[in-house]
Amino acid sequence: MSYDKPLPVIDHDSAPYWNAAREGRLDIPLCEDCGQHHFYPRAVCPHCYSDKLKFDTVSGRGTVHSFTIARRPAGPAFGDDVPYVVALIDLAEGPRMMSRVETDDPEAVRIGSEVEVIFVKATDEVTFPYFKLAK
Amino acid sequence: MKNGREPVIVGLADAPLEGGRFAKNASVLGHCALVANEALKEAGLSMKDVDGLLTAGMWGVPGPGQLPTVTLGEYLGIMPMFVDGTNIGGSAFEAHVAHAAMALREGYCEVALIVYGSDQKSLRSRTLGGRPSVLNMQHETPYGMLTPVGGYAMAARRHMHEYGTTSENLAEIAVSARKWAQLNPAATRQDDLSIDDVMNSMMISDPLHLLDCCLVTDGAGAIVMTTAERAKDLKTTPVSVKGYGECHSHWAVSEMPDLAHLLPAAKAGKRAMEMAGVTHSDIDVTQIYDSFTVTVLLSLEALGFCKPGEGGAFVSGQRTAPGGEFALNTSGGGLSALHPGMFGMFLLIEAARQLRGECGARQVKDAETALVHGTGGTLSSGATVILQKGLQT
Numbered sequence: 001m002s003y004d005k006p007l008p009v010i011d012h013d014s015a016p017y018w019n020a021a022r023e024g025r026l027d028i029p030l031c032e033d034c035g036q037h038h039f040y041p042r043a044v045c046p047h048c049y050s051d052k053l054k055f056d057t058v059s060g061r062g063t064v065h066s067f068t069i070a071r072r073p074a075g076p077a078f079g080d081d082v083p084y085v086v087a088l089i090d091l092a093e094g095p096r097m098m099s100r101v102e103t104d105d106p107e108a109v110r111i112g113s114e115v116e117v118i119f120v121k122a123t124d125e126v127t128f129p130y131f132k133l134a135k
Numbered sequence: 136m137k138n139g140r141e142p143v144i145v146g147l148a149d150a151p152l153e154g155g156r157f158a159k160n161a162s163v164l165g166h167c168a169l170v171a172n173e174a175l176k177e178a179g180l181s182m183k184d185v186d187g188l189l190t191a192g193m194w195g196v197p198g199p200g201q202l203p204t205v206t207l208g209e210y211l212g213i214m215p216m217f218v219d220g221t222n223i224g225g226s227a228f229e230a231h232v233a234h235a236a237m238a239l240r241e242g243y244c245e246v247a248l249i250v251y252g253s254d255q256k257s258l259r260s261r262t263l264g265g266r267p268s269v270l271n272m273q274h275e276t277p278y279g280m281l282t283p284v285g286g287y288a289m290a291a292r293r294h295m296h297e298y299g300t301t302s303e304n305l306a307e308i309a310v311s312a313r314k315w316a317q318l319n320p321a322a323t324r325q326d327d328l329s330i331d332d333v334m335n336s337m338m339i340s341d342p343l344h345l346l347d348c349c350l351v352t353d354g355a356g357a358i359v360m361t362t363a364e365r366a367k368d369l370k371t372t373p374v375s376v377k378g379y380g381e382c383h384s385h386w387a388v389s390e391m392p393d394l395a396h397l398l399p400a401a402k403a404g405k406r407a408m409e410m411a412g413v414t415h416s417d418i419d420v421t422q423i424y425d426s427f428t429v430t431v432l433l434s435l436e437a438l439g440f441c442k443p444g445e446g447g448a449f450v451s452g453q454r455t456a457p458g459g460e461f462a463l464n465t466s467g468g469g470l471s472a473l474h475p476g477m478f479g480m481f482l483l484i485e486a487a488r489q490l491r492g493e494c495g496a497r498q499v500k501d502a503e504t505a506l507v508h509g510t511g512g513t514l515s516s517g518a519t520v521i522l523q524k525g526l527q528t
Contacts, residue, residue: 005277005279006265006268006276006277007268007277008268008273008274008276008277009267009268009269009270009273010273011269011270011273014273014274039274039389040271040273040274040387040389065293065394066289066290066292066293066296066394067289067292068280068281068285068288068289068292068340068341068342068343069338069340069341070279070280070281070285070340070341071337071338071339071340071341072281072339072340073279073281074265074279074280074281074282074285075262075265075279078279081279084279086278086279086280086285086289087289088289088388088389088394096389096390097274097389098274098275098278098280098387098388098389099278100278100279111292111293111296122277128277128278
């Protein structure tokens with residue numbers, strides 16, 4: 001089955017993140033100088049500008065900071081998904097990332113909802129970290 | 136210290152539209168050239184006087200639009216010695232005014248031409264689809280957020296969560312814009328609009344409805360700036376550029392520092408007002424980028440017209456409509472007049488026309504000082520300009 005939605009163009013900054021996702025881990029950069037995580041992965045820490053960074057496996061837990069329910073698709077490839085929840089997730093470790101909240105009931109999603117990561121395979125190369133409402 | 140090099144707007148023009156499309160047939164660069172000529176002509180200048188060229192756009196990318204001042208300069212047949220292709224989204228033109236002002240003050244330029252054109256409506260090129268999934272966008276585009284409305288929707292929802300702002304509050308902004316548009320013969324949408332109409336319009340990206348979103352039209356506009364000394368001999372009522380500021384914070388929505396508060400607008404607005412030496416009570420007419428209703432509400436708060444969280448109350452009861460206490464977006468704005476992709480050019484044109492007293496039925500009485508605030512990207516950039524009628528010398 002072909003995947004016709006947009007795929008990430010993986011680069012040197014992001015390759016470890018996408019590789020980890022493919023293996024079922026959420027790995028994001030951790031700065032060895034200031035001790036803070038960041039997202040999306042960069043070569044220099046956006047908090048303290050250090051380049052002493054390593055990838056760290058985080059918990060995959062977070063909360064919904066804000067979200068929108070797409071009532072129209074962002075292009076034809078998303079047509080079958082409507083309505084779907086695109087959200088900003090505040091990870092327990094600090095950084096914020098965009099993702100999807102997979103749910104049968106978009107109306108149940110709230111700002112502050114607790115979520116946990118799930119891994120959704122798109123292609124042999126790309127697996128996306130999506131989130132679901134925590135029990 | 137006054138030295139005659141204070142920056143002044145002396146020429147304005149925008150292209151006539153019919154049903155949101157260009158009324159005349161020309162390429163997008165042709166429309167840029169036509170409005171440029173018209174803006175120069177009303178001041179008594181011509182293209183040969185132009186030594187500064189500033190533009191931003193979305194035409195010709197990939198291709199010649201990647202170096203837009205170079206391509207446009209060639210098309211116009213000029214060799215400018217001050218150029219600025221700053222593109223920070225729809226607020227680019229407020230930043231261009233700032234940059235032209237600095238070049239004029241410095242003696243780096245004598246006559247600056249700021250131009251914008253877009254034929255997105257005629258080309259049907261505007262989509263809600265994502266941005267190419269490279270670099271920072273590889274972490275957003277694959278998730279299918281409608282672009283850019285989804286980011287504005289998330290900001291709106293966050294503001295609702297923090298302050299109890301309602302969809303009705305946002306609808307007030309769309310209805311006010313429509314009432315102004317009904318007084319502007321050039322506005323694209325002039326049919327009656329109620330708060331219920333907005334709230335009952337199709338939900339696009341929760342909580343924003345179709346009628347919370349700006350129009351999709353063609354459009355072209357031009358602004359000519361020169362020095363106060365030169366402006367004395369020109370034909371138009373001069374409009375002085377008294378203050379300016381610009382700032383941006385993010386491109387990816389996840390990187391927006393605070394969804395419910397526009398930090399770039401707060402920084403740009405504060406700098407512009409301090410430079411101009413004005414306070415909020417000095418502002419007679421305000422033009423604020425209205426890509427979406429929520430953009431206006433967030434900007435009003437960030438610019439200090441009301442406190443954070445009070446934007447809903449500020450716009451309630453049609454306070455910003457014709458006859459209301461606060462004259463806002465008097466052309467009908469991007470919501471009802473025109474929105475050719477990057478609207479900041481047209482905020483400036485409307486503000487300057489108000490100060491010249493050329494606005495007919497929608498004229499704000501005795502307008503002497505205007506605030507213009509552009510927003511670009513997904514609430515990414517903010518740029519503010521303070522304009523005053525006359526030479527102010």
